[in-house]
Amino acid sequence: MEWSLPLASGVAETTAVDPSHEYEGFIGWVLGLMTTLGEPGVGLALLIETFFPPMPSEAVLPGAGFLAYDGQMNVWLAILWATIGCLVGSWGFYGIGALLGRERTLWLVKKTPLLEVEDFYKAERFFSRFGGLAVLLGRCVPLVRSFISVPAGIERMPLLKFSLYTVIGSAVWNALWIGLGYGFGPAIKPVLEQWSGVISNAVVVIIGLLLLWFVIVRVIKIMRSRSAPENVA
Template sequence: METLGEVGVGVAVFLETFFPPIPSEAVLPVAGFLAYEGRMNPWLAILAATVGAVTSAWGWWWAGRALGRHRTRALIERLPLLDGEDFDRAERFFQRWGAAAVLVGRCVPLVRSFVSIPAGIDHMPFWRFTLYTTIGSGVWNALWIGLGFALGPALEPALTRWSGLLSNVVVVVVAALVLLFVTLRVRRRVRESRADANA
């Protein structure tokens, strides 16, 4: 972001959709802090972040639309430790909440990376999907960039002192969540295998 300015903010948010361990909650306040220091325009940073979020969401929407329900479900079932039930739950959630899922989902870590897929599968109109994604992403980006801008003086010592530690904490938390997910899924698979053997 320091090198590319507002464009760098958009690129960071775009990448976050494909690599969820890069959390926008950590990226956007830094953009606000850089705006506070006069190194970028806060409104252009919000615009760039929103464009990055929307364009990446388009990619997932088109992927869901192109693959369709059956192929997406079959693909999920081929992934290690995932099964069709995971897809069915996500689809039921989207069918129940629809537009609200897209709107609010843009403000939820991990969910915002994948909520676009069921929208494409369900053939949500592209213009409506774009509208809800733009609103949800715009509000989210403005909130965090505005927070970084408002807390500018307080953020500087914190960023200098704690940025390395926070990066390590994020890595540890993500690794712990992945390990927990893998452990629970392996235990479930073992129980299912034993039940099938007994049957």
């Protein structure tokens, strides 16, 4: 009996903290990552999302809220760690802008496939016009929340001010999506238990189609811009 009770307890604990056994696909992977590492896993997921936008936070954060509803993490710590992950990621892009400066960053954009110089100019104009407000609001806009840090670094926006705006904007965004996952937990759980595999496949397909659409549109624009001088001539 002395050995069987701890063993049974241990099995129960493992089952409780690893939802990847219950849920399939992308959803199971995300939930498994966050429960394996706890609340810091939420921060890690958001850090990955900062540098890999195709894994959207809108698909990750509700999972953290769901786990909080299910009693497997603290909702406030989940928001805190998600915000820390966003902050660390934003420091990375800020550092790139600060180290490279405007001209070298512009050169890098020109040399990077599928990136447009006009995107750089738009981000630069947006930041020049709104400054800190651009950083704060940009944290709540998909894709923009990652790259708005670059012009902030180029302009050497005070790091403390940049961090403060990033924390505020990120905390609002994270609290919104984690709160939705927490609030709709009772409705989400039976759906995920039955359809997690189908939903995961749908998420992956949608992300893949969006990436394909982005690539096709950019390639068409590049081809048109290259052929334009020939047509004029």
